Amino acid sequence: MRRLTPYLLALPSWMWLAIFLVVPLAAMASVSLQTGNVIDGFVMTFSFSNYGDAISAYGTQFARSLLYGGLATAAMLVIGYPVAYWIAFKGGSRKSMYLFLLLLPFFVSFVLRTISWGFLLSDDGILFGTLKGWGLLPPDFHVLATAFAVVAGLTYNWLPFMILPIYVSLERVDPRVVEAAQDLYATRSAAFRKVVLPLSLPGVFAGVLMTFVPATADPINAQVLGGTGNTMIGNIIQTEYLVNNDYPTASALSFTLMAVLLVGIFIYARVLGTENVLEAAAR
Amino acid sequence: MRRGRLGDRLLHGYTWLVIAWLSSPIAVMILFGFNDTPSKSNTSWHGFTLKWYAQLFAIPDLTDALWNSVLIALVSTAITVVIGTMLGLALGRHRFRGQGTTNFLVFAAISTPELVMGASLLSLFVSANLPRDRITITIAHVLFSLSFVTVTVRARVVTLDPSLEEAAKDLGAGPWATFRQVTLPSILPGVLAGAMLAFALSIDDYVVTSFVNGSTLTFPLWIVGSVKTGIPPQVNVMGTLIFGIGVLIAIANAVAARRRAHT
Numbered sequence: 001m002r003r004l005t006p007y008l009l010a011l012p013s014w015m016w017l018a019i020f021l022v023v024p025l026a027a028m029a030s031v032s033l034q035t036g037n038v039i040d041g042f043v044m045t046f047s048f049s050n051y052g053d054a055i056s057a058y059g060t061q062f063a064r065s066l067l068y069g070g071l072a073t074a075a076m077l078v079i080g081y082p083v084a085y086w087i088a089f090k091g092g093s094r095k096s097m098y099l100f101l102l103l104l105p106f107f108v109s110f111v112l113r114t115i116s117w118g119f120l121l122s123d124d125g126i127l128f129g130t131l132k133g134w135g136l137l138p139p140d141f142h143v144l145a146t147a148f149a150v151v152a153g154l155t156y157n158w159l160p161f162m163i164l165p166i167y168v169s170l171e172r173v174d175p176r177v178v179e180a181a182q183d184l185y186a187t188r189s190a191a192f193r194k195v196v197l198p199l200s201l202p203g204v205f206a207g208v209l210m211t212f213v214p215a216t217a218d219p220i221n222a223q224v225l226g227g228t229g230n231t232m233i234g235n236i237i238q239t240e241y242l243v244n245n246d247y248p249t250a251s252a253l254s255f256t257l258m259a260v261l262l263v264g265i266f267i268y269a270r271v272l273g274t275e276n277v278l279e280a281a282a283r
Numbered sequence: 284m285r286r287g288r289l290g291d292r293l294l295h296g297y298t299w300l301v302i303a304w305l306s307s308p309i310a311v312m313i314l315f316g317f318n319d320t321p322s323k324s325n326t327s328w329h330g331f332t333l334k335w336y337a338q339l340f341a342i343p344d345l346t347d348a349l350w351n352s353v354l355i356a357l358v359s360t361a362i363t364v365v366i367g368t369m370l371g372l373a374l375g376r377h378r379f380r381g382q383g384t385t386n387f388l389v390f391a392a393i394s395t396p397e398l399v400m401g402a403s404l405l406s407l408f409v410s411a412n413l414p415r416d417r418i419t420i421t422i423a424h425v426l427f428s429l430s431f432v433t434v435t436v437r438a439r440v441v442t443l444d445p446s447l448e449e450a451a452k453d454l455g456a457g458p459w460a461t462f463r464q465v466t467l468p469s470i471l472p473g474v475l476a477g478a479m480l481a482f483a484l485s486i487d488d489y490v491v492t493s494f495v496n497g498s499t500l501t502f503p504l505w506i507v508g509s510v511k512t513g514i515p516p517q518v519n520v521m522g523t524l525i526f527g528i529g530v531l532i533a534i535a536n537a538v539a540a541r542r543r544a545h546t
Binding site for chain 1: 291294295297298301302304305306307308309311312315326328365366367369370372373374376377378379381385388389391392394395396397398399400402403404405406407410422423425426429433458483486487489490493494502503506507510514518522525526529530533537
């Protein structure tokens with residue numbers, strides 16, 4: 001009986017993950033190689049050309065998603081690292097208060113947050129409308145429906161996910177190690193580059209992992225902030241599935257997206273070990 | 284040394300600047316819930332009113348969507364917490380065959396893009412001829428919350444001292460009594476954190492839900508559907524109330540944790 005315990009404990013989750021994650025993904029892999037249409041049904045024809053066709057049709061949106069996701073992740077890293085650093089080393093007894101304030105946006109629905117952010121950026125809204133009224137901006141100035149608005153929205157939405165893991169890894173750095181470096185005549189910047197930065201890299205990796213994947217695949221920011229010229233791959237997959245009912249193309253695109261993202265993740269997992277990534281992700 | 288202090292002050296100000304940036308859309312959302320707008324669209328300021336709080340449930344579709352979201356979040360959280368805690372215990376406490384595979388599955392569920400998860404679930408439901416409704420949405424929500432609960436509980440389980448459970452057994456407690464009186468109380472903070480995470484993920488989800496909802500609308504789906512026609516102030520009020528409740532629960536939780544730490 002005792003030896004069975006772990007299996008019994010794991011059984012419900014195994015079943016859930018098998019039926020609702022593994023089987024659907026396998027089914028999707030199969031659909032991505034089929035041909036047909038929604039009325040006559042789809043037949044397995046092993047048409048690997050579905051992938052080539054899908055990528056050549058939507059290569060632009062694919063590249064754009066990777067670009068926007070990458071730019072947003074880079075922006076989060078640059079914006080977030082100093083914040084994580086300051087809270088970890090100078091936050092003192094108020095550390096948890098600062099972290100709480102950074103997490104406040106998560107108490108508002110993601111969709112609503114993005115729309116609010118779009119509202120702030122709107123052409124004649126409270127920000128740009130006022131500046132235009134004062135004559136500080138030309139009347140035709142606009143940010144909405146530009147690439148900048150989408151990247152800024154992605155950056156805004158996932159920034160705390162970048163700050164938290166970096167904070168966790170910096171918080172573990174023993175200040176005495178930094179003092180030791182300075183005692184050995186390292187300048188402040190040398191102590192940072194050679195001691196603090198390397199010790200925080202696991203946090204940086206975890207942060208990139210937790211932000212790049214969702215930001216690249218996100219359809220909402222492009223839809224709400226991007227207008228028609230900034231469609232990302234998430235929007236295409238949604239439309240192909242829900243509007244055009246072109247399941248093979250949509251499946252092929254989904255798989256390509258996942259493959260590209262998973263390759264990245266596995267490189268990270270290799271560097272860190274999955275347990276560490278999960279541990280960092282759980283904090 | 285002086286340069287260091289100046290740098291610290293700059294970083295301090297910068298941290299507050301980032302916090303202000305992150306909070307500004309929330310402030311706008313709360314503010315425009317008090318906007319006395321005459322039309323349906325709520326984009327410019329017309330003076331202060333409390334009437335949208337009084338007419339909170341004046342839009343039946345929106346009210347239905349909100350209750351759908353709350354109901355789905357409650358049910359999916361309950362299921363996820365039970366099976367996720369079980370898996371967390373198995374992974375944190377036991378060594379068993381298939382542990383590596385299980386870890387990998389947990390990791391895969393976290394790292395699968397939401398879009399792919401939603402799309403593949405839709406394929407499954409379509410081919411199994413399952414009508415899409417609140418049940419399929421709940422199934423999907425359990426799936427994407429499960430790993431987060433598992434990981435949170437496991438992190439707590441591995442810090443447990445196994446000799447406590449052994450002591451309970453030596454004193455004649457059966458496995459169930461040991462679990463209820465020894466194990467569960469000590470992993471409870473992890474379980475509660477997992478539950479809050481699952482609830483938050485569920486009530487907030489748009490992407491996965493948009494694939495498996497059929498004609499059922501949840502709060503986020505209703506909002507996205509009304510972007511083109513204009514978002515009524517009631518949405519701001521509901522968002523404000525959810526925000527307020529969430530913040531209160533978080534603060535209460537932090538206070539309770541501090542009290543536990545002191546006793």
